[in-house]
Amino acid sequence: MTALDDGRAGAADRVARSAGLGAEGVVSLPEFRAWFAAAATRARARVARVPLGGLDGWAADAATGDIRHESGRFFSVRGLDVRNPGGATEHWSQPIIDQPEIGVLGILVKEFDGVWHLLMQAKTEPGNVNGLQLSPTVQATRSNYTGVHRGRAVPYIEYFLDPPPERVVADSLQSEQGSWFLRKHNRNMVVEAPDEPVPVLEDFCWLTLGQVHALLAEDDVVNMDARTVLSCLPFHGGDPDAGARHSTTGVLSRITAARARTDIAAAPVPLASVQRWHRSGAGELHHESGRFFRVVGVDVATQGREVRRWSQPMIEPCGRGLTALLVKDIGGTPHALLHARTEPGFREGVELGPTLQCTPANYPDRAAHRPRFLDAVAGAAAGRVRFDTVQSEEGGRFYHARTRNVVLEVDDASAPDDDPDYVWLSLPQIDALLRHSHYLNIQARSLVACLRSRPAG
Structure with a gap:
């Protein structure tokens, strides 16, 4: 050693x-x-909703519509044009938070x-x-x-x-x-x-x-x-490959292959140019479908922060999120099923996410491209659920963003090994990946923390 x-x-x-x-x-x-x-x-x-145009210290750029702080610091709300050939949606544009x-x-x-x-x-x-x-x-x-x-x-x-x-x-x-x-x-x-x-x-x-x-x-x-x-705490100190379905080298190769075959291109554009997004009468930016999220303004007064009064824009999701991690023993070793996800804001294009990550309200029962495992998680027997709690997302940028976090125990090969977008990882392998940057997304990391809090077995 x-x-x-x-x-x-x-x-x-x-x-x-x-x-x-x-x-x-x-x-x-x-x-x-x-x-x-x-x-x-x-x-x-005290948190009060205010129109985006009424935020103290913030203004929309006259040329681009981007929402920026007068100091030029903190963050801005910009537009993003996304092209993802072969994806469920191949082209869209949206607002996004830019905080470099x-x-x-x-x-x-x-x-x-x-x-x-x-x-x-x-x-x-x-x-x-x-x-x-x-x-x-x-x-x-x-x-x-x-x-x-x-x-x-x-x-x-x-x-x-x-x-x-x-x-x-x-x-x-x-x-x-x-x-x-x-x-x-x-x-x-x-x-x-x-x-x-x-x-x-x-x-x-x-x-x-x-x-x-x-x-x-x-x-x-x-x-x-x-x-x-x-x-990110180290839970396992031994050989991460002991008892694992795949070698860590093989897992890293899968991640690299997913990144190599992903052709997503995300380019910043003026916020004023994003398509199908509109200002509402309440001074909020929303998608014309009523889905996804809104960009809203808040005015804040508090006694317990470094600054006691400020205004800012925030993202408010349209519906509660759902993330789930399927887990099972393989040869006596606990494993979790991770999904190689493409998201426009990732630096590497692809990171490992939970087995399921979605906002169910965006997917009616007969919707095309309904997420895999959504119905399985929704209909899971209570005795299979190892963890089930609603957790808040980051409250400094997201307004009332909450996600149901589920860990679900299964006893079959719910994803075949030849599916390039899913991979079974042992818990020591997950621990090893978390010593490094940009392998597991925030939703997967949150579920890993929840999974570790449950007694084994």
């Missing part, structure tokens, strides 16, 4: 010990709930009584359906932590900007939603704190991984940014 492998195995052992404590840690779950309720009282926010800067999503870990604890933050986002949710230690764009917003400093950011290599548990660039963001990715980090005490600020709390796993089973508690970082 190499020194690197030995380090991964050691980290995986410490993750496993922390995951095994589901009730007691530095604080108990009842103590956490009292703290969280108090944080919710402190962080109450790389943010930091980081969880600080520290050992108490021999068990790793995670420093989690109670954070309010304007798009959260319930306001306050549990987020990583740091959840900040570059504009946030470099002070462009002129607000308070981002707490604990110093642990993540230049950490000693020996304290880095996980560090990779991971994509955001490829249908709503243009080539957006964030740095997902887990860093071990130094030996000296770490001051715990009012809206932060040390929890074991087992306690966070317990909270994942509840609707709209653990936010999307926390889930993606949790998915």
Whole structure:
């Protein structure tokens, strides 16, 4: 075993010990709930819908229609022209969020009584359906932590900007939603704190991984940014190919082949030129079919953020999403079925997504191109469902975006090995891919975090 492998195995052992404590840690779950309720009282926010033309500090460019902030920073809403020969839809245009800067999503870990604890933050986002949710230690764009917003400093950011290599548990660039963001990715980090005490600020709390796993089973508690970082924790330290249906080399070849055969071309265009999208009387941008999503404006006032008052555009989906991961034992080794997905905002064109990822309202019962496995998941027997919870998407850019996350156990070869768009991966192989960038999309990573929270078997 190499020194690197030995380090991964050691980290995986410490993750496993922390995951095994589901009730007691530095604080108990009842103590956490009292703290969280108090944080919710402190962080109450007022979020009001306003017309896009009435956003303070934002304006539509006279030539392009693109919606930009007066500072030239943060993000913009642009148009995107997409051509995908051979796809279910071969050509379309749409609004999309362009946020080129790389943010930091980081969880600080520290050992108490021999068990790793995670420093989690109670954070309010304007798009959260319930306001306050549990987020990583740091959840900040570059504009946030470099002070462009002129607000308070981002707490604990110093642990993540230049950490000693020996304290880095996980560090990779991971994509955001490829249908709503243009080539957006964030740095997902887990860093071990130094030996000296770490001051715990009012809206932060040390929890074991087992306690966070317990909270994942509840609707709209653990936010999307926390889930993606949790998915990057090392759970397996041994040979990822042991007991796997396919070798990791073969899996990487499949991903490369999918990227090579995908001919998607996504080019930014003026927002004013996107076809079949219109401004409504309420000052929102919507598709003429009433499906997909709307671009809306909000005005926000809160006590618990670096900035206490601001306006911004947001994406509001038209319907609740559904993602599902089919899992089964193959030769005694747990596997999950991943789908090679093409989305216009991906940097690499293709990433592995869940078995199923869709908005069911967009697909009537007899619709053409109805997603594979949609009916199987909708009609699944209750005894096969390992996980089923509604989780919020990123509340800083998406308004009331919620997705039902399902892990479904199956006992047959639901996708043949000769289907190039689907592949069975063992859980250690998924863990190995998540050490690197741009292999699993945000929906798959969220489901991996949920799957790991369930007892085996």
